[in-house]
Amino acid sequence: MKKKRKTDVVIIGGGITGCYLAYLLSKKNLDVMLFERNYLASGATGRCGAGIRQQWSTRENAELAKKSVEMFEKLSSELGEDIEFTQGGYLIAIHDKKELNQSKKNVEMQRSLGIKVDIINPDEIVNIAPVLDVKGMDAIAASFCPTDGHANPFKTTFALANKAEENGAEIYTDTNVSEIIVDDKKINGVKTDIFDVSTNIVINAAGVWSKSIAEMININLPSIPYRKEIMVTERLIPLFKCMVISFRDGIYFSQQPEGHIVGGIPIPEEKPGFKTLPTFDFLNHMANTLTRYAPTFKNVNMLRHWTGFYDVTPDARPILGESDKIKGFIQCNGFSGHGFMLAPMVSKILTNYISDGKESDIINSLSINRFKDKKISHERNVVG
Amino acid sequence: MTKKKKAIICRCEDLTEEDVLDAIDSGYTDLDELRRFLRIGMGPCQGRVCIPLVKRILEKKTKKKISYKKMPSSRPPIVPVSLGTFTSRNKNEEKKKN
Numbered sequence: 088m089k090k091k092r093k094t095d096v097v098i099i100g101g102g103i104t105g106c107y108l109a110y111l112l113s114k115k116n117l118d119v120m121l122f123e124r125n126y127l128a129s130g131a132t133g134r135c136g137a138g139i140r141q142q143w144s145t146r147e148n149a150e151l152a153k154k155s156v157e158m159f160e161k162l163s164s165e166l167g168e169d170i171e172f173t174q175g176g177y178l179i180a181i182h183d184k185k186e187l188n189q190s191k192k193n194v195e196m197q198r199s200l201g202i203k204v205d206i207i208n209p210d211e212i213v214n215i216a217p218v219l220d221v222k223g224m225d226a227i228a229a230s231f232c233p234t235d236g237h238a239n240p241f242k243t244t245f246a247l248a249n250k251a252e253e254n255g256a257e258i259y260t261d262t263n264v265s266e267i268i269v270d271d272k273k274i275n276g277v278k279t280d281i282f283d284v285s286t287n288i289v290i291n292a293a294g295v296w297s298k299s300i301a302e303m304i305n306i307n308l309p310s311i312p313y314r315k316e317i318m319v320t321e322r323l324i325p326l327f328k329c330m331v332i333s334f335r336d337g338i339y340f341s342q343q344p345e346g347h348i349v350g351g352i353p354i355p356e357e358k359p360g361f362k363t364l365p366t367f368d369f370l371n372h373m374a375n376t377l378t379r380y381a382p383t384f385k386n387v388n389m390l391r392h393w394t395g396f397y398d399v400t401p402d403a404r405p406i407l408g409e410s411d412k413i414k415g416f417i418q419c420n421g422f423s424g425h426g427f428m429l430a431p432m433v434s435k436i437l438t439n440y441i442s443d444g445k446e447s448d449i450i451n452s453l454s455i456n457r458f459k460d461k462k463i464s465h466e467r468n469v470v471g
Numbered sequence: 472m473t474k475k476k477k478a479i480i481c482r483c484e485d486l487t488e489e490d491v492l493d494a495i496d497s498g499y500t501d502l503d504e505l506r507r508f509l510r511i512g513m514g515p516c517q518g519r520v521c522i523p524l525v526k527r528i529l530e531k532k533t534k535k536k537i538s539y540k541k542m543p544s545s546r547p548p549i550v551p552v553s554l555g556t557f558t559s560r561n562k563n564e565e566k567k568k569n
Binding site for chain 2: 126127128129133241242245249260319320321345365370371373374375377378384385386387388389390391392393
């Protein structure tokens, strides 16, 4: 017979947020068990573009991102493992007057939070990234934040998991959670492949699969899965340090510390659903757009092309916090393609809530209840 | 013996047998985790040389057979192809139209 175990917190999902939560909660001396049905970082975390950006259109996201950057800055020394965090900045192309006006508003809000960001002219664009062709980009300006950056998603996730285990957290990969047990509208435990666990708190950090986790206990999440495609080229000598993105074209690309160019773009005809096959349309659309932005890349070889999922919410902002229907059921999903960069601060806020009952304005404004009153404010700054 | 451990396992990413053994010792005991930690199989050859070797090293070290179902995915375009080649699809289609 399987032995029944007991723990303070069960985390479902071994991606960046699940592992970050395991690390922070175990640091607060809580007993933590994390269940991942595949291997760590096997979902969106391990497939993402790995960018870390503070330039958002909604205040909540900008604030979460700024505080997350401050945490990323210290993370390598905190964990004792190099997560390869670099700050080469994010350069966001501005294509017309309408975009320029929106960008000015965003920059003003971002600056009020203390984020260093400027609107730059075409000459400055080329100074920052000499590979770019401003005419090909069709850019009249750009916004640039030098403290935005990049980290290695695998190494960050593994380092967090290692430290969490050192603190006493138990991490089980290749393990399914098959049932969540609810008693009198309260979380009572979970059933897994290997044993049953009694707990009062379950965190749903299963990325795009969070919706089916919540369905186990009849909670409906409004997230929709979208296939996203991304590619990597051969290694090149260091050419530019920043991530280049455009909201109009949907493209993003950067050069990794090892020299590869990594980037993605949505294909125009993409529809939601759980499709995982890469498409030829992506290769064509990506190659056309990327070589328009950086013409010399036409001679660069592409090595690999893969897919991952965005779990997209109606306002492109995450779903956080405790459910008001079932006590102890906590959401940490719906990141709409930006979970990696927001993970540190989101995990910190949720940890404070779980360990000390500390409420926060951000959790309240990003709770699932916001979809009821339909007064949502949409995050516009989305790429990929 | 020391000479043997310096054998190159992955030429694309310049990794030796020792690098692989060290990673297994530090807890990366899944082929996909090793791949993501070391970048084995993600270079221009897409793991043709290294993945079978790493699989054998891992099986020997953990004394567990790895099923072919658990082998890391191969990704398109399988062989390196220039970005310029992918843009040429448009030109061909334009030619057809004219």
